[in-house]
Amino acid sequence: xxxxxxxxxxxxxxxxxxxxxDISLSVKRGSLIGIIGPNGAGKSTLLNCILxxxxxxxxxxxxxxxxxxHLKIY
Numbered sequence: 001x002x003x004x005x006x007x008x009x010x011x012x013x014x015x016x017x018x019x020x021x022d023i024s025l026s027v028k029r030g031s032l033i034g035i036i037g038p039n040g041a042g043k044s045t046l047l048n049c050i051l052x053x054x055x056x057x058x059x060x061x062x063x064x065x066x067x068x069x070h071l072k073i074y
Contacts, residue, residue: 002065003030006048010059012045018043023059 006028012020019041027033035043048054051060052073061069 002029003027003062004064006062006065007050008060008062010046010049011057012042012049012054012059013057020049 003026005025007023007025010020010023011018022048023042035046037043043052049056051069052068056069059069060067
């Protein structure tokens with residue numbers, strides 16, 4: 001089974017504050033994962049970048065081997 005989601009070196013900042021920095025992960029098809037961390041750790045920011053609600057400053061997001069990093073939310 002291949003990766004359904006792959007994230008490479010994702011970074012997102014707001015102003016001078018870096019919220020997520022150099023995040024990389026792969027999710028294999030059929031797997032179940034969770035993202036955990038304390039308040040302010042960047043969980044929602046990461047999900048919003050994956051969904052296209054926020055644009056990452058750097059890095060790439062692949063869904064089914066297609067680069068979706070700069071696609072609009074719709």
